Amino acid sequence: MLPEEPPPISAFRTRYEEERFYQDDRAAAEYAFALAVRLRSEGQIPEARGYAWECLKLIEALPPRSLDEAISDRQIIAGVPMPDYFHAGVVRSRLADLLGTD
Numbered sequence: 001m002l003p004e005e006p007p008p009i010s011a012f013r014t015r016y017e018e019e020r021f022y023q024d025d026r027a028a029a030e031y032a033f034a035l036a037v038r039l040r041s042e043g044q045i046p047e048a049r050g051y052a053w054e055c056l057k058l059i060e061a062l063p064p065r066s067l068d069e070a071i072s073d074r075q076i077i078a079g080v081p082m083p084d085y086f087h088a089g090v091v092r093s094r095l096a097d098l099l100g101t102d
Contacts, residue, residue, distance in 0.1 A: 006079025034077035
């Protein structure tokens with residue numbers, strides 16, 4: 001059995017924009033993270049870098065007050081497994097190459 005093809009990136013760009021429009025910055029940060037990872041894997045580094053910085057900006061504005069608040073709400077977005085805990089430190093670590101912090 002062949003592995004399932006991940007959904008198209010365009011659908012998640014739209015979802016990211018919707019989350020930004022509705023001002024759900026946490027969800028927008030999660031979608032930006034997934035987009036950065038997917039775009040990086042497809043060699044679209046400049047666009048991936050933009051989403052990585054957007055993700056970091058959004059998540060830094062929402063620091064968790066407790067460990068429970070840092071737990072990821074979604075397990076997979078855009079075919080990308082999300083980290084168990086989603087906060088600025090994880091974003092910086094996982095996207096270091098795109099953020100120029102490696």
